[in-house]
Amino acid sequence: MYNCDKARLQNKIDTFSKFGDTGTGGITRLSLSEPALQARAEFKKRCEDLGMEFKTDDMGNMYTVHKGEEDLPAIVMGSHLDSVVNGGNFDGVLGVLTALEVAETIVSEKIKTRGPIAVMVWTNEEGSRFDPAMMSSGVVTGKFDKATMLNSKDKEGTAFGEALKASGYAGAEKNRLNADDYAGYFELHIEQGPVLEAEAKDIGVVEGVVGMINYEIDVKGVSDHAGTTPQKTRKDALYAASKIIIDLWEKLGKINPELVFTMGRINASPNIHTVIPKEVRFTLDARHKDPKIIERAAEVIKALPAEVAKCQVSYRQLWGRKTIEFNKDYVAAVQRAADGFGYSSRKIYSGAGHDAQYVADVMPATMIFVPSVNGHSHCVEEFTPTEAALKGANVLLNAVLEIDKNYRGR
Amino acid sequence: MYNCDKARLQNKIDTFSKFGDTGTGGITRLSLSEPALQARAEFKKRCEDLGMEFKTDDMGNMYTVHKGEEDLPAIVMGSHLDSVVNGGNFDGVLGVLTALEVAETIVSEKIKTRGPIAVMVWTNEEGSRFDPAMMSSGVVTGKFDKATMLNSKDKEGTAFGEALKASGYAGAEKNRLNADDYAGYFELHIEQGPVLEAEAKDIGVVEGVVGMINYEIDVKGVSDHAGTTPQKTRKDALYAASKIIIDLWEKLGKINPELVFTMGRINASPNIHTVIPKEVRFTLDARHKDPKIIERAAEVIKALPAEVAKCQVSYRQLWGRKTIEFNKDYVAAVQRAADGFGYSSRKIYSGAGHDAQYVADVMPATMIFVPSVNGHSHCVEEFTPTEAALKGANVLLNAVLEIDKNYRGR
Numbered sequence: 001m002y003n004c005d006k007a008r009l010q011n012k013i014d015t016f017s018k019f020g021d022t023g024t025g026g027i028t029r030l031s032l033s034e035p036a037l038q039a040r041a042e043f044k045k046r047c048e049d050l051g052m053e054f055k056t057d058d059m060g061n062m063y064t065v066h067k068g069e070e071d072l073p074a075i076v077m078g079s080h081l082d083s084v085v086n087g088g089n090f091d092g093v094l095g096v097l098t099a100l101e102v103a104e105t106i107v108s109e110k111i112k113t114r115g116p117i118a119v120m121v122w123t124n125e126e127g128s129r130f131d132p133a134m135m136s137s138g139v140v141t142g143k144f145d146k147a148t149m150l151n152s153k154d155k156e157g158t159a160f161g162e163a164l165k166a167s168g169y170a171g172a173e174k175n176r177l178n179a180d181d182y183a184g185y186f187e188l189h190i191e192q193g194p195v196l197e198a199e200a201k202d203i204g205v206v207e208g209v210v211g212m213i214n215y216e217i218d219v220k221g222v223s224d225h226a227g228t229t230p231q232k233t234r235k236d237a238l239y240a241a242s243k244i245i246i247d248l249w250e251k252l253g254k255i256n257p258e259l260v261f262t263m264g265r266i267n268a269s270p271n272i273h274t275v276i277p278k279e280v281r282f283t284l285d286a287r288h289k290d291p292k293i294i295e296r297a298a299e300v301i302k303a304l305p306a307e308v309a310k311c312q313v314s315y316r317q318l319w320g321r322k323t324i325e326f327n328k329d330y331v332a333a334v335q336r337a338a339d340g341f342g343y344s345s346r347k348i349y350s351g352a353g354h355d356a357q358y359v360a361d362v363m364p365a366t367m368i369f370v371p372s373v374n375g376h377s378h379c380v381e382e383f384t385p386t387e388a389a390l391k392g393a394n395v396l397l398n399a400v401l402e403i404d405k406n407y408r409g410r
Numbered sequence: 411m412y413n414c415d416k417a418r419l420q421n422k423i424d425t426f427s428k429f430g431d432t433g434t435g436g437i438t439r440l441s442l443s444e445p446a447l448q449a450r451a452e453f454k455k456r457c458e459d460l461g462m463e464f465k466t467d468d469m470g471n472m473y474t475v476h477k478g479e480e481d482l483p484a485i486v487m488g489s490h491l492d493s494v495v496n497g498g499n500f501d502g503v504l505g506v507l508t509a510l511e512v513a514e515t516i517v518s519e520k521i522k523t524r525g526p527i528a529v530m531v532w533t534n535e536e537g538s539r540f541d542p543a544m545m546s547s548g549v550v551t552g553k554f555d556k557a558t559m560l561n562s563k564d565k566e567g568t569a570f571g572e573a574l575k576a577s578g579y580a581g582a583e584k585n586r587l588n589a590d591d592y593a594g595y596f597e598l599h600i601e602q603g604p605v606l607e608a609e610a611k612d613i614g615v616v617e618g619v620v621g622m623i624n625y626e627i628d629v630k631g632v633s634d635h636a637g638t639t640p641q642k643t644r645k646d647a648l649y650a651a652s653k654i655i656i657d658l659w660e661k662l663g664k665i666n667p668e669l670v671f672t673m674g675r676i677n678a679s680p681n682i683h684t685v686i687p688k689e690v691r692f693t694l695d696a697r698h699k700d701p702k703i704i705e706r707a708a709e710v711i712k713a714l715p716a717e718v719a720k721c722q723v724s725y726r727q728l729w730g731r732k733t734i735e736f737n738k739d740y741v742a743a744v745q746r747a748a749d750g751f752g753y754s755s756r757k758i759y760s761g762a763g764h765d766a767q768y769v770a771d772v773m774p775a776t777m778i779f780v781p782s783v784n785g786h787s788h789c790v791e792e793f794t795p796t797e798a799a800l801k802g803a804n805v806l807l808n809a810v811l812e813i814d815k816n817y818r819g820r
Contacts, residue, residue, distance in 0.1 A: 227761025
């Protein structure tokens, strides 16, 4: 079993934590922003220092390749460098840095591989600056229309296409990740949840990404003056929405202990302290790996009464996805690598979406999770100790080497 | 009993409805905006056409005076011409137009008054462009600091003081409403509630403005990923806030049938559909004429548990006011005028705040309410038929004439 180097990995984490440092323990590194370009330049420099070939595709995705002994499709490891606003130093970037550390280990240890080993970085995974999330893996795997994505604008009105052009990272469409040039994909990521830490597991062997539904629930009341409208005649949309939220928690909570559901966004109108809310909209996100459980959650939403507390209730599905299953051989390679090191592990499904789920549609793919301290993610408290990240890097290295040895081939 | 003229009043309503017309049945006429300046110019022109003297004070409040036979302090009628965004054609402006109609009736009918009869327009009553509401009556009656108000900025960063200077309506501080030059104040206003209409009353004889409290309740949870955090470990601030809202409705609803309370504003953070809300803040406004009832409402808030659904709960009072009682002689004059015409009426307290409540601290003051169809206000559906407004104008005219006859004097 080959080992990655902890000091080198620490250096990578420390270096990249400076790009977009908010001074509060985290980063804001929106896609194609100045800090993101600094991170890209550092990534490119480090790849070239390792003697790896560097190129980009037409979505600004970056690829760097260490040649193998045979002319075979590459095994690629990747993730993203962009973050949410006030995000942490691990979501996405750790997948890039461990992949880089794996490549550096292969180069420095002169490990022979049959085929090429590649590292890639996806552009705009978070979707925090340019909607939607997983934009570039979506385009590359045919989920999203490229022209529409190029026109996606940030808050200042800058289009993704303009920012991409200005960045200098726009490359050729032929360089995109594809099933001819690449054999399969690995993505290491922090769990972004508390399960591995709670169960004291080193490694999450990710079997897939859970299916989800996202609804918007609309509650319509009547706006009147807070001081002059008797309580009994009111149609208060926030009161009705609160009743619905409590009711949904109770009903959804009974379906399955592993069903997760979130009312994450709520907007009241006119949202003035002296005016009765006339309309409240809130979102409901529900996730589970079993489509039957998701269906039961959807049934709860569809069974909402049309009227609650004299307000009109309606709903619409914003989006959804089916459960994605990762490639069984790749999952098994991760499991064997973890077992080989004697690391504790558990099978797990990802609740969050990742570029890997789109890649899984076009080639073998899987993910490796490492623990998130306190389960935090998308916040400055996001943390994974370097020892824990190193175990993930070691598993990544050895799983890649096993695939390279046994499963390569078109 | 003298009568105002319906056709003239209709003409006034129709004319002023054009200034800031949104094309949807209402107006947006923010203080000192272009439409508000058009309304001011029309007001000034109409006053001068009646031969009335026109002046402004240092807050841009406009005053116009019809001289009486003796050198006595003036009886002044007033309200405001500014509106909320997408407001209606009656809140505020109807008080100005009925006052103008009263003055026009006095002039055209050559009604002799002992003292001067004045009409005034308050600047920025709504506070929709420049915070706070009732800004200029607050300054004139010593509630607010003028320098602070001049520095209040709109969304574009324009200070109230700049807009006032640019308007050309800034006048001398000595012209402010004061207890030497003015004997007392009347303000006609739409009820902004459903009580008069529901009870088929023509006139609301307003006895005062109810006391109120306004709190902000803060609920702190922990933000984590919607897809990866098991339900049982969550600290979801929106779930907790919903429970608190339902609980407050239940407890406040039991205190007194005339207590009104509103959670009008709610803001969740980060307010993203895939993230568990880490903080929810909402406001609670409660109003009643009896300070003991208000105190009981405050006790319910103060008894909120420090922890709800694993989230931390805190509260702070944003503001409050005591119940304002209007001058009994002025209230009685309104009642007699209504009775004299055979109009149906009821005693009522204002739930909303009005400039009159500040004026009441420095001189005798009262208000007259006319019905609001369906109780709507601060919306384009706001409506009061001209017949109903005319009854209010007639009551205003005759109440002013009675005070002029019997109660004048320093």
